[in-house]
Amino acid sequence: MLVTNFNNYARWCPAFWPPRYVATGVLGFMLISSPAASQSLSDEPEQIGFYRFNDEIPEVLTTTRLRQPKTRVPGATTVIDGEMIRDLGIMSLVEIFRLVPGMVVGDVGSSTPVTTYHGTVHYEQRRMQVLVDGRTSHRSTLSDMDWQTMPVPLELIERVEISRGPNSAAYGINAFLGTINIITRNPADTAGAEVRVVGGSRDYLRTFASVGDVSESYDWRLAYEKRKFGGFDYQLEDDERTPFNDGHDINVFNYDSRLKVNSGFNADIRFGVVDGINEEDVYKNGELGATDNPNIGVRDYYVQTQLNFTTSRTHFFHVQVSFENYNRRQRWPVEIPESLVNCLANGAEVFDDANNCFQSGGTPLIANVNQDSEDSRLEFELQDTVLFSDDLKLVTGLGYRKDTYRSETLFNGRGNNYQSRVFGNLEYTPVNWLTLNGGGNWERTTTTDEGYFSPRLAANFTLGNNHALRFVYSKAVRTPDGFEQNPDYGFTLRDVQPAIYSLYEGYRVENTLVNRDGKLEEESIISREISYFGQFPMERGQFSLEVRVFKDKMRDMISGIIAFEDWTIDNNVDIDQKGFEVEAAMEYPGTTFRVSYGYLDQDDWYNGTEISADDSINKKEKQYKVDLLGRLSARHSGSIALIQNLPFGLKGSAAFYWADQLKESRFERLDLRLAKSFFQPRYTAELAMTVQHYMNTDPDMSIDNNIEDQNQLFLEAGIRF
Numbered sequence: 001m002l003v004t005n006f007n008n009y010a011r012w013c014p015a016f017w018p019p020r021y022v023a024t025g026v027l028g029f030m031l032i033s034s035p036a037a038s039q040s041l042s043d044e045p046e047q048i049g050f051y052r053f054n055d056e057i058p059e060v061l062t063t064t065r066l067r068q069p070k071t072r073v074p075g076a077t078t079v080i081d082g083e084m085i086r087d088l089g090i091m092s093l094v095e096i097f098r099l100v101p102g103m104v105v106g107d108v109g110s111s112t113p114v115t116t117y118h119g120t121v122h123y124e125q126r127r128m129q130v131l132v133d134g135r136t137s138h139r140s141t142l143s144d145m146d147w148q149t150m151p152v153p154l155e156l157i158e159r160v161e162i163s164r165g166p167n168s169a170a171y172g173i174n175a176f177l178g179t180i181n182i183i184t185r186n187p188a189d190t191a192g193a194e195v196r197v198v199g200g201s202r203d204y205l206r207t208f209a210s211v212g213d214v215s216e217s218y219d220w221r222l223a224y225e226k227r228k229f230g231g232f233d234y235q236l237e238d239d240e241r242t243p244f245n246d247g248h249d250i251n252v253f254n255y256d257s258r259l260k261v262n263s264g265f266n267a268d269i270r271f272g273v274v275d276g277i278n279e280e281d282v283y284k285n286g287e288l289g290a291t292d293n294p295n296i297g298v299r300d301y302y303v304q305t306q307l308n309f310t311t312s313r314t315h316f317f318h319v320q321v322s323f324e325n326y327n328r329r330q331r332w333p334v335e336i337p338e339s340l341v342n343c344l345a346n347g348a349e350v351f352d353d354a355n356n357c358f359q360s361g362g363t364p365l366i367a368n369v370n371q372d373s374e375d376s377r378l379e380f381e382l383q384d385t386v387l388f389s390d391d392l393k394l395v396t397g398l399g400y401r402k403d404t405y406r407s408e409t410l411f412n413g414r415g416n417n418y419q420s421r422v423f424g425n426l427e428y429t430p431v432n433w434l435t436l437n438g439g440g441n442w443e444r445t446t447t448t449d450e451g452y453f454s455p456r457l458a459a460n461f462t463l464g465n466n467h468a469l470r471f472v473y474s475k476a477v478r479t480p481d482g483f484e485q486n487p488d489y490g491f492t493l494r495d496v497q498p499a500i501y502s503l504y505e506g507y508r509v510e511n512t513l514v515n516r517d518g519k520l521e522e523e524s525i526i527s528r529e530i531s532y533f534g535q536f537p538m539e540r541g542q543f544s545l546e547v548r549v550f551k552d553k554m555r556d557m558i559s560g561i562i563a564f565e566d567w568t569i570d571n572n573v574d575i576d577q578k579g580f581e582v583e584a585a586m587e588y589p590g591t592t593f594r595v596s597y598g599y600l601d602q603d604d605w606y607n608g609t610e611i612s613a614d615d616s617i618n619k620k621e622k623q624y625k626v627d628l629l630g631r632l633s634a635r636h637s638g639s640i641a642l643i644q645n646l647p648f649g650l651k652g653s654a655a656f657y658w659a660d661q662l663k664e665s666r667f668e669r670l671d672l673r674l675a676k677s678f679f680q681p682r683y684t685a686e687l688a689m690t691v692q693h694y695m696n697t698d699p700d701m702s703i704d705n706n707i708e709d710q711n712q713l714f715l716e717a718g719i720r721f
Helices: 022-032 082-087 093-099 338-346 499-504 615-628
Strands: 077-081 103-108 112-117 129-132 157-164 178-184 192-200 204-214 218-229 234-237 240-243 248-262 265-278 296-312 315-336 365-370 373-389 392-407 413-431 434-445 450-462 467-478 490-492 494-497 508-510 523-537 542-559 570-588 591-606 636-646 650-662 665-679 684-694 711-720
Touching (some): 082 157, 093 636, 338 365, 494 499, 542 615, 570 615
Parallel strands (some): 129 178
Antiparallel strands (some): 077 157, 157 178, 192 204, 204 218, 218 248, 248 265, 265 296, 296 315, 315 373, 365 494, 373 392, 413 434, 434 450, 467 523, 570 591, 591 636, 636 650, 650 665, 665 684, 684 711
16 A cells, blocks of 8 residues: 655655756756657557547637637637646646646645636635536635535546636636636546555545446446645744644545437536535634634535537537535634623624723633535526538527525525626638637626626637637626625624623624625726747647737726634725736657746736825735735746656656745745556556655745645555456
């Protein structure tokens, strides 16, 4: 069994690590050892792309909902296939996005993973639409992503498409900065049984098992994954090392199937369950005088059905219905000082410093509180595609969504939000060197009781068969989610002790600053993009290049803190962003070399109301609100990756990731992986070792994100029948 803690085995590594530029040396060595010079691309067996994608010109589905080659798609779109994810030894779902130019990955709070495109968020990731097989996957209450509990095993990913830039024209309000679409493998491609175990540093453990079958009328797959991780090694509390309660132990069950009725109709049926514990640290996430860790119990499930109809070779449509339920149980004990109890008795605002409600001494009130929440989403979508000709294609559709939230603490009850929308995109190629795309989405939401239209116009000038120059204009909005707009935040005291405080059993402690009468407005963005995509065939391989230059104007951005003791959000920040991004890949038989880079220049300023009569305090508080939207805005970020077939059935990979000027810190990590495959008539097996070398000793994002060893070691074993 390869599952154990490998921290001790990794301690020898530092003596063998060269300086910072070790990445360049390793990548160069692997390129030199490439067998590409003696092979031809045509020597490889023909590969059939996903959904029969054109392998000569890369195609994408996400940007407009039409299957389009990159020479016709209206905007830069990154495609990362599942094989690359696995070959690079990526250990968690969120780490995939380090490969995307302009995207940044970090950890906040109790090792909560976050990712965003062009920054603007820290804790709440609510400005990118995330889809899994077409199903909206963010939590409806906070429009937030919980990457640790996403029901997507890495082994089942076929490809990930990331539309970089506002994509509300296709997917509505949450696609404010872009869209992530995770496409899983067809059950027909995973028939049989597979088992994989990965274990390593910081108590990392991931086990995966699947079984499935294929028949003339029905394909199915049942999969299970366990994710367990200890988190960071320690945090700093009063300048002393303290254990960090920030790990997780998550179990995921998935069932995917396809019912094939006839050539014109099939149905995809999916459901899944997520169960486990997500650890939260008392110093990081404890509220109201917590005395123990407020760990979160996770109980989620989803059901999805998509009916696919093909009436002819030029007309097809689908009807999709999905239901998701997110259930969180979070409970902890608190110790409230006597001075605060007196404030409650007198009706004083407990968080007004002038009332001195937090004084030591006296007999404390001890009780249990909770931040339990349950939110669900019922979503319906109809999408129709008509291919009038190779030069004229139209996709249209409509959607409806009902979000229900339930929480005694966050909402003092339950509530509903509703969204309805109509969308469409027309692709027209009047001459062979020009493709025009025009699309838009009209949407109405009850969070603001208004309707919004998000358009996109693009012109693609095709230069030969493999090159295109794009000009894209788009607008988008993001409306506040249910918790931003309609909070009723308060903790109800239960099991109150000692007896002298028995009158406070069931008492609700509230922060009146949270329950404000004002309403938030929508955020808006206007984006302009000039981008180029080119593919250069070579004698033994090919080189592809995509460059994006952008200028975005974001107005009335919602900034501030969302916490029980500090609730300060408002539409109070404007942002101008400009920059450029590069994504390049060189592919030979047995060799893949990939580079990404993003440069971001951000100007931001406060546009809200005056905060204080004191000019010095006013200026400081304004800058603080502005800085909150820049905590994940990296001026420089990128990746370099190499995957190389080696002699004796070995495959090696190296990847270097970095993000500069990220909250006054720099992230740099080198990943190395070596795998050995065994091919037998009745099974295939693989053994692999991955090392992650953190080049900076400074903690990333927060002074509490500390690891003992700069070298993290992981071992992996898998077998497939």
